[in-house]
Amino acid sequence: MCYDAVNQILEAREGLFSDWHPPLMAIIWRFTDNIMPGPAGMLFLQLGLVWAGAYLTFHAFFRPYGGRVAALLLGILLFLPPLFGISGAILKDMLMWGGLFTAFGIAGHIKNDNKQNPRLAFRLFALTVLVLWLAILIRHNAFFATIPILSFAIFCLYRQNSVFGLVRSAVSAAALALALFVATGAINNRLADRHTYPWIANASFDIAGVIKRLEDKGRQQAIFDQLASSLNSTGSVEPLLKAYTPMYWREVFRTKPPTLQLPTNSMESQIHGFESLSDLQRQALHTLWIQTILAEPVLWLRHRLAVSKYVLGLVPDNSWSPVMMAKDFPVDFERAYGAPHKQLNCKSCLRPVCPSMLNTGFFNPGLILF
Known part of the structure; x- marks a missing residue:
């Protein structure tokens, strides 16, 4: 799992x-x-x-x-x-x-x-x-x-x-x-008993993708300020520009110290997502999302095309595999679910082999399309 x-x-x-x-x-x-x-x-x-x-x-x-x-x-x-x-x-x-x-x-x-x-x-x-x-x-x-x-x-x-x-x-x-x-x-x-507003992750990701591709530094900071305000965050746009990658939306929240702050317990054993944001903040972010796409449709499309390359496995430096999980099992999961089972010898042998195989054509998910 x-x-x-x-x-x-x-x-x-x-x-x-x-x-x-x-x-x-x-x-x-x-x-x-x-x-x-x-x-x-x-x-x-x-x-x-x-x-x-x-x-x-x-x-x-x-x-x-x-x-x-x-x-x-x-x-x-x-x-x-x-x-x-x-x-x-x-x-x-x-x-x-x-x-x-x-x-x-x-x-x-x-x-x-x-x-x-x-x-x-x-x-x-x-x-x-x-x-x-x-x-x-x-x-x-x-x-x-x-x-x-x-x-x-x-x-x-x-x-x-x-x-x-x-x-x-x-x-x-x-x-x-x-x-x-x-x-x-x-x-x-x-x-759903808890409403986590997962669309906020996509909205933040899209806005960050457009900010990254803007040439006007002033507009970058201005849009970032609106984005940060709607997420209870502050800071400069520069860490976001360094952290952004089309591979995964959470990267823009992983700067240290964080530029865009994920809400407390948002990704823990009980996912709360973005439910701590107020209705006013969510509405402001939704408006900013639509306005950003309408103002810069070409940049937004470039962002989405870059994301698609990762999703289809067309980028050689990224191969996400859910069956070769990292050894660092989250502590909160371990308390709630139990310690992970000891890794099988077969999996231990496969672990160093798989990364080299993932870049071959056989492991390209785009192959399924044909």
Whole structure:
């Protein structure tokens, strides 16, 4: 388990859920933890979704082209390092992937023709929508992957081999995905006992990215002053310029002494995020966020493109791996969850080898896109 997972299992056991991570995952974990304490229950759930998706995808898309050869090709896909490397880590990303994979496999069985009962086709479509909604509830940015899968499902349900048919499927899918996304926000808001305002992290990150790329020193300091004021911080813009990296939003809060101060206990065993900020401060930051993007859309886009390179693994000096965690387990987590298990010999042997392998093409997450 990485730090995110430790936070979530603590919330599951306490029965108090924050919206820093999707509350539904902690709620599900509360159930599985009663049956199989620890990470094993969640591991079986997420791997069950992945392999259910593999089975359904095989029968829908691979089996017609030869069972043995096609099975080998699908197996190679599942054991690519970007996928296999994180499949044993407890992550909301894994549950999202399992949900998307399973939904894609279900959609592949929708055959609205004379060979399939129309009621069965519609039920398969409804099940596809429900599983995609689960993926969005587990991780909100599943919204983007939901649109093409929904487009495919709608096309299979109302097959029309024309440009109009493709456009209709795409527009309908986007509208339905947006409805699911909005409903997800409302549901997560109701499920959360603590509201942490995680959007503030993205807002601060975006504003810092624009400040870094501004050439006018006066404007840099002026925008920084507004940003710092909304976060109960003070100081000069210079440490922020040195600390900023598109790799991770928290870097701008890690200057020593801190220029932008994270609220007390914001990232501890009970995540409070930014709930200590007043409504007035949050509103001021939200306004500054929108104004900064509208005033400097090109600089904001450059910032976001730089972030995307890190996310897709296109930057050789960064390879984030949730399965090779550092040895410094947080003390507050250790008190609440227990000391980490002794590292296995296998992991000890892999630790020095993996960093050199991460820069090879096989470990490029962008490989999954193809």
